Amino acid sequence: MSKIDKRNRLNEEPFDYQITKKGTVVIYYEDKQIKIIEDKEAESLISRIKEVEDNITALQLLLAKITGNFKRGNEKIGKNKRK
Template sequence: MSKIDKRNKLSKEPFDYEITKKGTVVIYYKGKQIKIIKDREAECLIKRIKEVEDNITAVQLLLAKITGNFKRGNEKFRKNKRK
């Protein structure tokens, strides 16, 4: 895992997940909801999470991969929005 997480960000456990009664998976990043996974994709993710449940870094890596490249570092927070 050291080759994948070179900056050791996954050890801080930024991702969290919740499995709902309907079988959907809600993924959070630093407490904010970022993605909802449903149907077959959710079933596969739940199965994969249960396989590596003991390894926290592996779970974090699964959640990071499923969310995709949502945070690239080039997001800008504007103080003055266009009107």
């Protein structure tokens, strides 16, 4: 079992990306926009995406690492927040 993806979430392909005409990269998680990458960082990311394009798991892992730790498991608490 891989230590990176213990629950096999990346096999479900939750991440997607779009490269715009301006050269920015928009990253989506489950069809929700979560990050926009611009300038030199976008150029670097585009070249890295092209390297792993044919390996779906590697592409998903790359996008997951770029987005960082945006989900911490406490997202539902915000709905029930005390006033």
